[in-house]
Amino acid sequence: MTGAPARRRGRPPGAESADTRDRILAAAREEFSERGYEKTSVRGIAKAAGVDSALVHHYFGTKDQVFEAAVELAFAPALNAEALAEVPFAEVGERLTRFIFGIWENPVTRAPLLAIVRSAVNNEAAAAVFRRLVVSQVMRRVAGRLDLPDAELRAELAAAQLVGCAMLRYVIKVEPLASADVEQIVRRVAPVVQGHLTGP
Amino acid sequence: MTGAPARRRGRPPGAESADTRDRILAAAREEFSERGYEKTSVRGIAKAAGVDSALVHHYFGTKDQVFEAAVELAFAPALNAEALAEVPFAEVGERLTRFIFGIWENPVTRAPLLAIVRSAVNNEAAAAVFRRLVVSQVMRRVAGRLDLPDAELRAELAAAQLVGCAMLRYVIKVEPLASADVEQIVRRVAPVVQGHLTGP
Known part of the structure; x- marks a missing residue:
């Protein structure tokens, strides 16, 4: 998937994706609480988490x-x-x-x-x-x-x-x-x- | 004042300005409750009330x-x-x-x-x-x-x-x-x- 972070070596894939998922959720919490629902975008969350928007959609779906x-x-x-x-x-x-x-x-x-x-x-x-x-x-x-x-x-x-x-x-x-x-x-x-x- | 509504004939000036004031307040209530504070502007309130922004500032001051x-x-x-x-x-x-x-x-x-x-x-x-x-x-x-x-x-x-x-x-x-x-x-x-x- 374009923009998905490259796997770091020596860690199991499950742990890696759990990390990414948590990072996206933390960024989402920050964005939603700072800006409110309407002004927050999946793109903004992805940017704050350092991942591609497609990955946010992949893990969670819609906004x-x-x-x-x-x-x-x-x-x-x-x-x-x-x-x-x-x-x-x-x-x-x-x-x-x-x-x-x-x-x-x-x-x-x-x-x-x-x-x-x-x-x-x-x-x-x-x-x-x-x-x-x-x-x-x-x-x-x-x-x-x-x-x-x-x-x-x-x-x-x-x-x-x-x-x-x-x-x-x-x-x-x-x-x-x-x-x-x-x-x-x-x-x-x-x-x-x-x-x-x-x-x- | 530019854009202030022309006085209708036969009404005392006091009543006229009370009307305008009320119309601005009604428009403000509508705008603030629909859009929330941040998205509401003095310009938008003035437009909804059919008056010039300067008149809103004149009656009430800041947003x-x-x-x-x-x-x-x-x-x-x-x-x-x-x-x-x-x-x-x-x-x-x-x-x-x-x-x-x-x-x-x-x-x-x-x-x-x-x-x-x-x-x-x-x-x-x-x-x-x-x-x-x-x-x-x-x-x-x-x-x-x-x-x-x-x-x-x-x-x-x-x-x-x-x-x-x-x-x-x-x-x-x-x-x-x-x-x-x-x-x-x-x-x-x-x-x-x-x-x-x-x-x-």
Whole structure:
């Protein structure tokens, strides 16, 4: 394939392509979070990763699909682990709140999160990725554990508290919330999340 | 002024300029909510309003200032009225929740709100307007009534619940939240807002 990087010697091909894939994803995260969905192009991502555009298409497909792969990383702990299913019912609010603040506080996962928030408010394709990842995957998993007729609405109102906190603290940076100790926020927010999920 | 619209006969000059001002603001709201802050230009607003760019500058100043004037409309009821100061303490959560959902449900004020959300996540100048209007003006007014050392943080966590609901319902349109009856949402959200503001 034209422009594909030459194989370095002495490394198995699998490791090489995993490296390239990771480099493309890292570049994509950077581009999407800096520029937002609309202004990011597959060509720009390829350039930042030092590969040919064709290779980006080869690994991921369309821009939409690169975007989804790039932001999925942030949610991987929630998507892969069945951890949430084992959390005692009374602790699910705190566990979910800690998970969300944890991925926002971590610089590695903050970039894809900024990318998805900045992109989803302005672009329908990115909004669809947001709905699929955050709501269908993370929140419905939580809702699935609630044996209540309005479980999905409950999960979404809990998500609204967490999304709003992330917006004001990490994106718009409103003080004193932006600089407050994360523990102090978790202590106030976790009971609200729990209340939405399991309250009367 | 070149390109300023010719005065129609039989109307007082004051009414004429109020009309023009309103037309510019309506065009600005439309442009900012459709395109976001960065892609909107004073020239584009002037064109949409059918006036010369110089007139937009004359009435409002810079793009920043047009933006602030355009989005301020949505918050006018909260900014002008001293209404909130007279609400009984135990009802402030419900009143605030109804105010926020009211301006989002109203198509006239929804456009400037979409404009501020879409713009503030991607642009620091627009984020500063968001902080000033939503936080300093609306939420600090609420916090000012709470005689508590952490009143501002409380007000911001309450705002986070409301901002998150608006994001998921009106901007990203997550179901079932996007189509749920607004009364049903208010009933669930108002106690949370009240709890943040006045709870233990």
